[in-house]
Amino acid sequence: MSKVNILGVDFDNKTFNQFQNEFINRLNNHLSTFIVTANPEIVMAANENPEFMKILKNDPDYITADGIGIVKAAKMLKQPLPERVTGYDLFTWLMDVASDRGSRVYLIGAKPQVIHAVQSKIAKEYSNINLVGAEDGYFTEDLELVARRIQKAQPDKDYAALGFPK
Structure with missing residues (x-):
C-alpha cells in the first residue's frame, strides 16, 4: 500500500x-x-x-x-x-451505503445542535438506517464508559466526529 x-x-x-x-x-x-x-x-x-x-x-x-x-x-x-x-465526503457516502444495507448506526461527536440536526437529516434522507444511538462530543464521562455504551447498542457502524484529544 x-x-x-x-x-x-x-x-x-x-x-x-x-x-x-x-x-x-x-x-x-x-x-x-x-x-x-x-x-x-x-x-x-x-x-x-x-x-x-x-x-x-x-x-x-x-x-x-x-x-x-x-x-x-x-x-x-x-x-x-x-x-x-474529506471526512464529510466519506461520511455521506458511507451513510448512503448504510442506508442501502439497512445498517445499525451510532453517531458520536460535534456540538449538541449539530448532532440533533444530523439525526433529523438521517430520518429524512436515510430512512433505512436504524439509528441506535447519537450523542454530542461534549461528554465528560470516561471514554471507557462511552465505549461500553456504544458497544451495548450493537451498531454495525459507528461514526465519531471527535477532535483531539478525544
Whole structure:
C-alpha cells in the first residue's frame, strides 16, 4: 500500500474512488475499519503529542488527506496525493451505503445542535438506517464508559466526529 509521510503521519495515496472500492470490500467481508481523516491540525497535534502520534502510527487502517494543506505538503515533498478525501465526503457516502444495507448506526461527536440536526437529516434522507444511538462530543464521562455504551447498542457502524484529544 502506497503511503505519503507528512511530518511523521502516513497518508494513504488513494483517490476517493479507490477508498470506496476498498471500503465496500471490507464491508462485504465484515472487517472492522478505523479511518482517520487527518487535516493539518491533526498532523501538528500528533507532532506535539507522542501518544497521539503513536495512535496514528499503529491503529488506523486508513488515513486520508482531509485538508488542502496536506495535499499541498505532499506535492511540495514531490510525493503528490491524487486528491483531497474529506471526512464529510466519506461520511455521506458511507451513510448512503448504510442506508442501502439497512445498517445499525451510532453517531458520536460535534456540538449538541449539530448532532440533533444530523439525526433529523438521517430520518429524512436515510430512512433505512436504524439509528441506535447519537450523542454530542461534549461528554465528560470516561471514554471507557462511552465505549461500553456504544458497544451495548450493537451498531454495525459507528461514526465519531471527535477532535483531539478525544
